[in-house]
Amino acid sequence: MQQIYEPGGVYFFLPIVNAWNTLPISQQNLLMTTNPAEGDRPVPDDITFKTKDGNNVYIDVNVMWRVDPKKAGAIIAKVGQSVDEVKERLIRPISRSVIRDVFNEITSEEYYQVTVKNRVANKAKDELARELGEYGIVVDMLQVQQHRFDQDYQAAINAQKQAEADVQTLVEQQKNMEVQKKSELEGKRSEWNRAAEDALGDAGRVRNEADGYYQTKTNEAKATIAAAQAEAEGVRKEAEALGKLGGDAYVKIQVSKQLSQKRIWLVPGTNVSTMDVNAMLTFLLGKSKGAVEARPEK
Numbered sequence: 001m002q003q004i005y006e007p008g009g010v011y012f013f014l015p016i017v018n019a020w021n022t023l024p025i026s027q028q029n030l031l032m033t034t035n036p037a038e039g040d041r042p043v044p045d046d047i048t049f050k051t052k053d054g055n056n057v058y059i060d061v062n063v064m065w066r067v068d069p070k071k072a073g074a075i076i077a078k079v080g081q082s083v084d085e086v087k088e089r090l091i092r093p094i095s096r097s098v099i100r101d102v103f104n105e106i107t108s109e110e111y112y113q114v115t116v117k118n119r120v121a122n123k124a125k126d127e128l129a130r131e132l133g134e135y136g137i138v139v140d141m142l143q144v145q146q147h148r149f150d151q152d153y154q155a156a157i158n159a160q161k162q163a164e165a166d167v168q169t170l171v172e173q174q175k176n177m178e179v180q181k182k183s184e185l186e187g188k189r190s191e192w193n194r195a196a197e198d199a200l201g202d203a204g205r206v207r208n209e210a211d212g213y214y215q216t217k218t219n220e221a222k223a224t225i226a227a228a229q230a231e232a233e234g235v236r237k238e239a240e241a242l243g244k245l246g247g248d249a250y251v252k253i254q255v256s257k258q259l260s261q262k263r264i265w266l267v268p269g270t271n272v273s274t275m276d277v278n279a280m281l282t283f284l285l286g287k288s289k290g291a292v293e294a295r296p297e298k
Contacts, residue, residue, distance in 0.1 A: 021081045025067050027140060028083060030091050033060040034148070040087070046148075049100040055108045055153050060145040063095045063128070071136025079135060090135055098128045099142075108149070117144070 033039040034046040102124040125142035
């Protein structure tokens with residue numbers, strides 16, 4: 001008769017009459033990877049599946065599982081009496097089969113999409129938990145780690161990635177060039193505006209200087225004209241004075257004024273006495289003024 005004993009207790013068995021087996025119920029790992037130093041087997045043990053578009057994909061997978069204590073007896077009776085036996089006889093073949101069948105449903109391009117990859121991995125974990133659950137195995141997690149393609153396809157993928165990177169680089173260079181050209185254009189526009197402002201300032205200065213020069217010359221011309229007009233007016237008045245009665249006297253007065261500013265002496269050749277012409281002119285000038293002033297009284 002088979003009986004299951006819960007962990008944590010102390011049990012005694014008769015060694016000859018009874019036989020017993022122990023299975024750990026802690027979490028176990030089935031690591032199937034291409035690196036023999038990391039996996040459960042000393043040889044490459046990664047899982048290979050073929051995508052819908054016919055490419056081979058190699059993935060490293062870790063199945064985290066444990067024994068259901070309530071079904072430990074069935075496992076020992078039908079599968080194996082140790083963890084290694086259960087792993088090799090049950091966990092490994094079912095895990096590889098289920099994972100391969102589920103991942104065969106996607107294309108190579110979809111595998112690079114994180115959301116699609118995670119969705120397929122969750123589906124494989126649920127399917128694996130359902131099938132192993134019938135044997136008393138609980139699947140806690142399915143980890144899909146590194147992946148690889150065939151060399152030719154991987155080379156094509158690398159070339160495509162490089163081309164995309166080159167395109168992105170060119171796009172960034174173009175953006176940087178546009179920014180640089182815009183900056184240079186703004187600089188040129190500033191220079192043009194500054195040159196235009198300088199030209200307008202010079203034109204205004206020249207215009208102001210021309211206006212000032214014109215105004216100065218205009219004022220000078222007006223002054224010249226005014227002086228000429230005043231002089232002409234004086235000449236006209238003198239002409240009128242000469243044409244009127246007493247004009248001869250006026251002329252004599254003007255001559256006398258001119259001569260009075262000079263000292264003139266007459267020296268006779270045989271007489272040492274001199275005649276003061278200036279005094280004589282003064283005398284004559286006085287008489288002329290009296291004659292001019294008295295003439296209107298006649």
